[in-house]
Each structure stands twice: as C-alpha cells, then as structure tokens.
Amino acid sequence: MSDSPVKTALLSVHDKTGIVEFSKGLQDLKVDLISTGGTARLLNENGIKAREIADYTGFPEILDGRVKSLHPKIHAGLLFRRNSKSDRETIQKMGINPIDMVVVNLYPFEKAISQSEDLPNAIENIDIGGPTMIRAAAKNYQSVAVITDPGDYTRVLNELRNSSSQLSERTRLELMLKAFERTASYDVAISMFFQKLASTENIRGEWPGPAKLLMSFEKLKDLRYGENPHQKAAVYRDAQTNSCIATAKQVAGEKELSYTNILDADAGYRLTREFSGECATIIIKHTNPCGVGKAETLVESCRRALQTDPVSAFGGVYAFTKQVDIETARLLEGKFVELILAPGYEPEALRLLATKKNRRILDLSRLLTSNKSSTRTKNFRRIHGGILYQDSDELLLDEEKLKVVTKRAPSHDEHDALLFAWRIVKNVKSNAIVLCTKEQLVGVGAGQMSRVDSCKIALMKAQDAGLNVKGSVLASDAFFPFRDSIDLMGKVGVTAVIQPGGSMRDGEVIQAADDFSMAMLFTGIRHFQH
Numbered sequence: 348m349s350d351s352p353v354k355t356a357l358l359s360v361h362d363k364t365g366i367v368e369f370s371k372g373l374q375d376l377k378v379d380l381i382s383t384g385g386t387a388r389l390l391n392e393n394g395i396k397a398r399e400i401a402d403y404t405g406f407p408e409i410l411d412g413r414v415k416s417l418h419p420k421i422h423a424g425l426l427f428r429r430n431s432k433s434d435r436e437t438i439q440k441m442g443i444n445p446i447d448m449v450v451v452n453l454y455p456f457e458k459a460i461s462q463s464e465d466l467p468n469a470i471e472n473i474d475i476g477g478p479t480m481i482r483a484a485a486k487n488y489q490s491v492a493v494i495t496d497p498g499d500y501t502r503v504l505n506e507l508r509n510s511s512s513q514l515s516e517r518t519r520l521e522l523m524l525k526a527f528e529r530t531a532s533y534d535v536a537i538s539m540f541f542q543k544l545a546s547t548e549n550i551r552g553e554w555p556g557p558a559k560l561l562m563s564f565e566k567l568k569d570l571r572y573g574e575n576p577h578q579k580a581a582v583y584r585d586a587q588t589n590s591c592i593a594t595a596k597q598v599a600g601e602k603e604l605s606y607t608n609i610l611d612a613d614a615g616y617r618l619t620r621e622f623s624g625e626c627a628t629i630i631i632k633h634t635n636p637c638g639v640g641k642a643e644t645l646v647e648s649c650r651r652a653l654q655t656d657p658v659s660a661f662g663g664v665y666a667f668t669k670q671v672d673i674e675t676a677r678l679l680e681g682k683f684v685e686l687i688l689a690p691g692y693e694p695e696a697l698r699l700l701a702t703k704k705n706r707r708i709l710d711l712s713r714l715l716t717s718n719k720s721s722t723r724t725k726n727f728r729r730i731h732g733g734i735l736y737q738d739s740d741e742l743l744l745d746e747e748k749l750k751v752v753t754k755r756a757p758s759h760d761e762h763d764a765l766l767f768a769w770r771i772v773k774n775v776k777s778n779a780i781v782l783c784t785k786e787q788l789v790g791v792g793a794g795q796m797s798r799v800d801s802c803k804i805a806l807m808k809a810q811d812a813g814l815n816v817k818g819s820v821l822a823s824d825a826f827f828p829f830r831d832s833i834d835l836m837g838k839v840g841v842t843a844v845i846q847p848g849g850s851m852r853d854g855e856v857i858q859a860a861d862d863f864s865m866a867m868l869f870t871g872i873r874h875f876q877h
Contacts, residue, residue, distance in 0.1 A: 351429070351447070351490075351513075352447075352511055352512035352513050353373075353376075353378055353447040353448050353492065353507060353512050353513070353514065354377075354378060354379060354445070354447055354512075355378065355379045355380075355381065355424075355444060355445060355446050355447050355448070356373055356378050356379070356380055356381070356446070356447065356448035356449070356450060357380075357381045357382070357400070357416075357421070357425075357446050357448070357449050357450070357451075357480065358370060358380060358381070358382045358383075358386050358390070358397065358450040358451075359382060359383040359386055359400075359416060359450070359451050359476070359477065359480070360386055360450060360451060360452045360497075361452055361453060361454055361455060361474075361477075362452045362455075362497060363386070363389060364497045365497045365500045365501075366386065366389070366390075366450070366497070366500075367389065367390065367393045367395065368500070369450070369497075369500040369503075369504060370390050370395045370397065371393075371395055372504040372507075372508075373448075373504070373507075374395055374396065376507055376508065376512050377512075378448070378512070379398070380395065380396065380397040380398065381397065381398050381399075381400055381403050381446070382397040382398070382399065382400065383399070383400050383408075383415055383416060384399060384400075384401075384408060384412070384415070387399045387400075400415060400416055400418075400421070401415070403420065404418040404420045404421065405420075406418055413475070414476070415476060416476035416477075416479070416480055417475070417476055417479065419441075419443070420443050420444075421446070421480065422479070422480075422483050423437075423438055423441070423443045424438070424443050424444055424445055424446035425446050425449065425480065425483040425484050425487060425491055426483050426486065426487055427443075427445070427487075428487070428490075429445075429490045446484075446491065447490070447491060447492065448484075448491065448492040448493075448494070449480050449481065449483075449484040449491065449492070449493045449494070450494045451477050451480050451481050451493070451494075451495060452477070452495055452496075452497070453474040453477045453478065453481075453495075453529070453533055454472045454473065454474040454477065455472065456469070456472045456473060456474070456533060456536055456537060456540075457533075457536045457586065459472040460472070460536075460540055461589070464540075466544070469540055473537055474533070478530045478533060478534075481493055481495060481526045481529065481530055482526075482527070482530060484526070485522075485523045485526040485527055485530075488519045488520060488522070488523035489516065489519065491519075492514050492518070492519055492522055493522050493523060493526045494522055495522075495525055495526050495529045496525055496529075499522065499525075502518075503518070503522075506518060531563070532563040532565075532586055534561075535561045535562065535563040535586070536563065536586060536587070538561055539561065539587060554736075560736065562585075562727075563585075563586040563587070564583035564584065564585055564586060565583060565584045565586050566581055566582075566583050567581075567582045567583060567584055567593050567594065568581065568582060568603075569581045570582060570603075570604075570605060570606050570609075571603075571605060572605075572606065573606045574606055574607060580606045582606075582609060588724070590714055591714075592609065592612050592613045592616045592688075592709075592714070593609055594714070595612075595616075595688065595709040595710065595711055595713070595714055596709065596710045596712075596713065597707060597708065597709055597710075598692070598697065598701075598708050598709070598710050599697065599700065599701035599706065599707070599708035600701070600704070600705065600706055600707035600708055601704045601705065602705055602707060603707075604686070604707060608664070608685065608686055608707065610634055611631045611632070611633070611634055611663075611664040611685075611686065612631075612664055612666075612686055612688055612709065614631045614634040614635070614636075614664075614774065615629050615631045615664050615665075615666030615688055616666065616688060616711065616714070617774060618631075618636060618639070618666060618770075618771070618774050619666045619667070619668050619688070619711070619715075620715075621743070621770040621771075621773070621774065622641070622668050622770065623668065623715075624668075625641055625668055626641060626642055626643065626644065626645055626648050626668060626669050627639065627640065627641045627648050627667075627668045628640050628645065628648040628649040628651070628652040628665065628666070628667055628668075629652065629665070629666040629667075630652050630653070630655070630656075630659075630660045630663045630664070630665055630666075631663055631664040631665075631666065632656075632659045632660070632662075632663045632664070634776065635774075635775050635776055635791065635793045635794070636771055636774060636775060636788065636791065637655060637656040637659035637660060637663065637791060638651075638652035638653055638654070638655035638656055638659075638660055638663075638788060639651075639652055639655065639771055639783075639787070639788035640652035640653075640654070640655070640786065640787050640788070641767070641785075641786045641787070642786060644674070645667060645669050645670075645671065645672055645674075645675045646672070646674040646675045646678055649665075649667075649675050649678055649679070650678065651786060651787045652665075652787075652788070653678075654787065654812060654814065655787065655788045655789065655790070655791075655808075655812060655814070656791070656808055656811075656812055657812065658811070660682075661682075661683050662683050662684075662685050663684065663685060664685055664686040664687075664688070665679065665684055665686070665687045665688070666687075666688045666689070667687075667688070667689035667690075668689075668690070669689070669690065670689060670690060670691040670692060670693060671687070671689045671691070671692045671693065671696045671697075671700070672693050672696055673693055673695045673696045673699065675696065676692075676693075676695075676696035676697075676699040676700050677699065679700065680699060680700075680702075684703075684706055685706070685707070686706070686707045686708075686709070687700060687706065687707070687708045687709065688708075688709040688710075688711050689709075689710070689711060690710070690711045690712045690715050691710060691711075691712050692708070692710070724738075724739040724741070725737065725738060725739060726738070726739045726740075740773070740874060740876070742872065743769065743770060743773060743872075744766075744769065744870060744872065745870075745871060745872060748869075748870060748871030748872065749868060749869070749870055749871070750868065750869050750871075751866065751867070751868060752848065752853075752857050752867050752868070752869050753857055753860045753861050753865060753866055753867040754861050754864075755861075755864055755865070755866045756866055757820075757843045757866035757868065758866075760785055761820055761842060761843040761866055763785040764783050764784055764785035764819070764820040764843070765820050765822065765843055765844075765845040765868055766845075767783050767784075767785055767786070768781050768782075768783035768788075768820055768821070768822035768845060769822050769845050769870070771783065771788055771822065772822035772823065772824050772874065773824065773874040773876075774876070775791060775793045775824065775876065776793045776794040776876050776877070777793075777794065777824055777825065777875045777876055777877055778792070778793075778794070778795050778796070778797065778798045778800075778801045778824070778825065779791075779792070779793055779794075779801065779823065779824035779825075779874075779876070780792040780793075780798065780801040780802050780804075780805045780821065780822070780823055780824075780832075781805065781821070781822050782805050782806070782809055782816055782819045782820070782821055782841065783819060783820055783821075783822065784818070784819055784820075787814075789805075789809045789812075789814045789816060789819050790804075790805035790806060790807075790808045790809030790812075790814070790816065790819075791804075791805055791808060792804035792805035792806075792808070798823065798825070798827060798828065798832055799829070799831050799832045799835065802821075802832045802835050802836060803835070805821075806835070806836075806839060816839050816840060816841060817839065817840030817841075818840060818842055819840075819841055819842070820841065820842060820843040820844065820845070821836055821841050821843070821844045821845070822844075822845045822846070823844070823845070823846040823847075824847075824873065824874040824875060824876070825846070825847055825873050825874075825875055826846055826847050826848055826849045826850040826853070826856075826873075827846060827850060827852075827856045828850055828851075828852065829852060829855070829856075830852070830855045830856050830858070830859035833856055833859035833860055833863070833865070834859055834862075834863075836865075837859065837860070837862065837863030837865055838863075841865065842864075842865055842866065843865055843866040843867070843868075844860060844865060844866070844867045844868070845867075845868045845870060846867070846868075846869065846870070847869065847870050847871060847872055847873040847874075848869035848870070848871065849871075849873070
C-alpha cells in the first residue's frame with residue numbers, strides 16, 4: 348500500500364448524486380480537485396474550488412466533449428509507479444503531478460438504449476474517457492483510489508478523515524474490483540447492443556461464436572441460503588432487462604423472500620403473463636401450477652383454483668392477474684399462504700392479508716407495466732463445466748400449424764378449454780399432463796418419467812379433489828408415444844385433446860381418439876420444460 352495521503356483527486360461524473368457533499372469533504376481535507384467541465388461548474392457554483400481539466404492539461408475540450416481527459420498529464424499522473432525511481436524522475440521532468448484519486452461514473456449507455464435504440468443515440472452514449480481513467484486508476488490501485496459508485500462516497504470520506512487522508516489497501520482493492528466490474532458490465536451492454544445490430548444486418552449470426560458469450564448480472568441481495576440450508580445463495584438481475592420478479596416491491600411480510608420463494612414467484616409471474624387481460628388465479632407449488640381458475644370475479648377464480656388441489660395449495664404461492672379485492676382477501680384470510688403476488692391491492696384487502704406477519708405480499712404493478720426490451724430473450728442452464736443456452740419459450744401457438752386430426756372437431760367450449768389447458772401445460776414440468784374445463788384446472792401430472800404415469804397422476808389428483816373429469820379436456824406438452832394414455836383418458840370421459848403430434852405412432856394415437864369420439868388438435872409445437 349502507498350503510505351502517502353490523497354492530495355489530488357480528479358472528478359468527472361455524469362450522475363451527480365452526492366458529488367457536491369463528497370467534494371466539500373475532500374476540500375476540507377485539503378485535497379486539490381481537478382474536474383471536467385460539467386462537474387467543475389456544479390462544484391464551483393456550490394462554493395467548491397475545482398480546477399477545470401482543460402486548465403490543468405493546457406489542452407481544451409474538443410469535438411463537442413468527445414476528447415477532454417485523454418491526455419498524458421492525466422494518465423501518467425494515474426499510472427506512474429510510486430515505488431519506481433525512474434517513473435518519479437520522468438513525471439518530475441515533464442511537470443506531471445500525481446493524481447491519487449479518481450471519481451468517475453459513466454455516460455448512461457444502458458439507460459439510453461432502454462429508452463431508444465436509435466444508433467446515433469447509442470454511439471453518443473458510449474463513454475471513452477471515463478472507462479479509460481477508471482481502468483488506469485484501477486490498474487494502479489495500490490497507490491490510486493478509484494470510485495465509481497456514489498454509494499461509496501460516505502465510507503471513503505470517513506476513512507480519509509480517520510486515517511490522515513489515507514485509504515487502506517483493503518479499501519483500494521474493494522474499489523478496484525467494483526471499478527473493473529463496472530467497466531466490464533458497461534462493455535457487455537455495448538457489445539450486446541451491437542451484436543443485435545450485426546445480427547439484424549446479417550453481419551454476424553444470432554448466436555455468438557467463435558466469439559465469447561458475454562453476460563452481465565447485477566446483484567440484488569444475498570439470500571439466507573439456497574435450496575437447502577447448507578447452500579449459500581444470492582439473487583441477481585439480468586442487466587439487459589427490467590422485468591425480474593426479484594425486483595417486485597414487497598408491500599407486506601416481515602421475512603424476505605427465500606431462494607425457493609423466488610423460484611415459485613417467478614413461475615407464478617410467468618403464468619400471470621399467459622393470462623394477461625383475464626381474471627384468473629394461479630396457485631404454485633414447487634414451481635408447478637397446482638390450481639388455476641378463471642371467472643368473472645377474482646374471488647370466484649380463486650375458489651376454482653383452490654378446488655383443483657386444496658392439499659397442495661397449503662403453503663403455496665398465489666398469483667393474481669387483477670388487483671386483489673376485499674372479497675378475495677377474506678377468502679384467503681384463514682389459509683396458510685406463503686406468498687401472494689398481484690398487480691395491486693385494495694387498501695382494505697392489503698390490511699387484511701398483511702395481518703399474517705410471515706405472509707409475503709408482492710406488488711407486480713411496476714413489472715407488468717414496465718417497458719419490455721424488444722430484444723429476444725435467452726435462457727441458460729448450468730451444466731458441469733459449461734452452460735446450455737437457448738431462446739426462451741415465448742411462442743404459445745402457431746395458428747397455421749394448429750389442425751384437427753380426428754374425425755370430430757372440438758366444439759366451441761372444448762376449443763376454449765383446450766387453449767386454456769395449453770397455456771397451463773406450457774408451464775408444467777415435463778412429462779406434463781393437465782386436465783381442464785374452459786375455466787378450471789382439474790388435474791395435473793408433472794415431472795414423471797412416463798407420460799402415461801403423468802396421466803394417472805392427473806386423474807388421481809382430480810379424484811382426490813372430488814372433481815369430475817368427465818367432459819374435461821387434456822393437454823400434453825409433448826407427443827404421445829403410444830395410445831395407452833388416450834385409452835385411459837377416453838374411458839373416464841375426457842372429450843378432447845391438444846398435443847404437439849410428431850410421434851411415429853401418431854396414427855395409432857389418433858385412432859384411439861376416434862375410438863372414443865374424442866376431438867384432437869395437433870399444435871406442431873412442443874413445450875418441454877425439464
């Protein structure tokens with residue numbers, strides 16, 4: 348660590364939050380301040396003496412501010428090695444002063460492209476001088492402090508006041524890491540913007556390669572633990588999107604969300620988006636829907652969702668597509684509900700729901716109304732030594748591929764029920780089977796190794812809940828390899844089926860449906876969710 352105090356600081360910030368107070372603290376410590384134009388004007392207006400960078404370098408800002416800090420007097424002052432006699436002699440000979448601290452934050456490239464993907468706008472918001480100063484200071488962190496986050500101003504100032512204007516090497520290292528993380532995420536945002544442009548113009552394919560796949564995630568918070576108590580965990584937000592369930596506002600509940608709470612909440616949030624504009628209730632247990640209901644009123648939709656599997660609904664996550672009213676809140680009042688998410692709550696309803704202190708309540712209003720990026724989203728899953736990377740499963744149906752394959756076409760009510768079931772089965776773990784009416788999930792079979800076993804479980808769950816499967820419809824996330832599942836469902840009175848098709852035995856499966864006078868739709872689209 349350098350044992351010399353901070354004597355000179357260079358300040359150049361786009362985000363001016365806290366910079367006046369921080370600079371006043373530095374000035375009180377007799378630190379000389381150098382600053383770029385906009386920051387210098389702000390400081391001088393507030394009675395803080397700051398020398399403009401152009402006066403210090405003897406070279407004016409040019410090209411409308413594109414060049415202002417790219418000067419040897421700046422970068423040599425940052426990069427020279429304090430323990431090198433040759434370096435010290437060089438800067439003394441050339442009249443270059445040491446710069447002991449850099450306070451920089453960058454042009455808001457990420458914010459700019461979220462508001463407009465106009466190319467000139469993007470280019471003008473690519474910061475050059477800022478990242479260059481940050482990297483120079485960070486490289487020489489053992490002698491130079493680099494601050495990129497206004498949230499660090501107070502603790503840095505306190506340490507300087509308590510240690511003769513010096514910073515510990517631990518603090519410098521922490522600041523250096525944050526600095527390189529900031530420039531790395533900044534470069535990723537720029538790279539991904541131009542990757543999209545290059546893909547659009549057929550200069551490069553949609554899938555990066557042989558170049559590296561770059562990602563940037565912003566830490567939101569540490570979690571108490573992961574899936575199990577012996578696993579550490581944290582939650583991060585994809586820097587390229589503003590639609591993350593972990594950023595939803597928690598409006599009630601003394602406990603914070605756990606790892607599994609967030610997984611279940613995300614599953615509920617995804618299904619609410621499938622039913623956007625409708626009045627629906629979704630109940631999630633272990634990331635699978637164990638109850639879904641639609642109705643004219645929210646409370647009735649909730650009753651229907653609860654009927655699907657009242658045992659599994661115990662301790663579940665309840666997701667609503669409409670603002671929660673007092674009638675719905677009263678229905679849930681005496682039930683063990685782990686987590687509730689909805690686009691708002693009537694004040695009286697929220698007061699009633701919040702009486703259970705361990706019941707977490709999230710408001711989805713901001714998430715559901717936030718601007719969504721036009722960029723096609725991707726999903727990835729960790730495997731040993733690598734990841735799998737794919738398009739997210741956003742497509743529900745392709746109307747051109749949807750076709751009736753049986754002798755009988757579905758009735759109007761059956762067609763509505765089939766589409767309702769198809770939206771649900773898309774969000775159930777494979778092998779996935781759901782039984783539905785046009786307004787209610789009746790039975791679910793999820794995650795089985797055999798599709799016919801999933802069918803048996805769906806029937807068993809419906810029977811346990813006292814729901815009649817006769818006249819219901821069936822949705823399957825993938826094709827039926829044999830006719831046994833159709834035979835099983837036909838015997839209990841299921842009247843229609845929706846499935847992707849594509850089996851070698853499609854003919855036998857269709858024949859089974861015809862044998863029971865069932866209607867069957869092929870979607871041509873599979874929705875595996877492993």
